[in-house]
Amino acid sequence: MAMTPPFDPDELASAYLDGEVTPEEAALVEGDPALRARVEDLRRVAGALGSPVPPPTGSADRLVERAVVVGTAPQARSVDERARARRWVLAGLSAAAAVGILGLAANVLLDDGDPTTSQLAGGDASQEADDLFEGGAAPADLGDIETDQELREQVADATGLVAADTEAFAPDEAPAAESEDVTESDAAPGGAPTSGPLVPPPAGEAAEPISEECEIELVTREPAIAGQLFQATATYEDEASIVYVYARPDDSPVVFVVARDGCEELTSFALDG
């Protein structure tokens, strides 16, 4: 890092001030009145910058307490969860692709074959999954909602979480063997399957937070809630809103609707209540 002419006088003076120069550089500064004057200029600003700015009273309590609450709450979009969701969808897409390939093979055997069909059937499942999760998938939008009952049904539809008083979850119509498979057509933009029971329910987990500010407000206000199961946008009673579904410590889901502007809670209820 030793400097040979032509050198930057500011860099030399600044490094001298910090004691980060070679003996030769130090001698250069000490023998040059202009450089020594520049060192003094820099010393003044370094001193001003080093003067402490005390934090606002009470800020340590407030910020640390909130950081512990929010930071230790299960994250909706942790890397592990994203990877798990990705593997889960990949498995579904691979199964779908395999079914397509089998179909194509049957076509080839029974028919004269069609190359375009081959390309479609062999469509890159992993690429499709990547597309679904690229850059944090867009959150789902539940549209216009006027009542809690309507919201309950929408959330149940979007997540597959059981809502006791809705007909969205109909196990009799979804044989277990099929319910494990998720095809692209089953997946909402947020990576959330739109139909059928989901085990586990990664709905919305891959999405980037719609509003971190509202998420923090909510988790801080409701310390009893645990992991986030789902988030989506909606227009609730004509107000642009965010719908969150969180698990309680006993794993039962609870729905919160907050205004996007200001994070005020508009309604909340137990999904299975």
Added chain:
Amino acid sequence: MTAGDERADAALVEAARRGDRRALDVLLRRHYERVWTICRRLAGNDDDALDAAQEALIVLVRRIDRYDGRAAFTTWMYRVVTNACVDELRRRGRRPVPVREVPERPADRPGPDERVADQMAVDAGLAHVPLEFRAALVLRDACDLDYGQIAEILDIPPGTVRSRIARGRAALVDALSGNHPTRSPRPT
């Protein structure tokens, strides 16, 4: 930081990773003033600094499991906090609130007024220093770290640290003397 401080940090980190929230709380409070200093100097005002510090503390908590103990906890903490504050400020698209004129220093009234005027002048001056330079400058002058530590924290070569600090200081001197540069120096 003494060796004893580092051992205390290591014990708190270990306990925090086992789920001890009290240990986590104590650890964050031990380092709160450092977090605040970085975020306050980078943000240039209390409001943005509080938001940035909050985000930085949350990131620290969420990443505590990733601390592998190879570097001192403070070095790791400075890295996480500096990055979190810079990211937060960039995300918000905020720079320190620029003050059109550097406040006059009250020549014959030393004391608190002068300190406030100095403070405002530094905040105003820093608004003219690009974030990359500001980060190096703050770690050096406000946190008293050496070039090697800053290089490790910012993940840049020591020569770049030296250059950024020099250019940041020069920009600050210009700003405080009222010679606002027409164009911010470009980070290297």
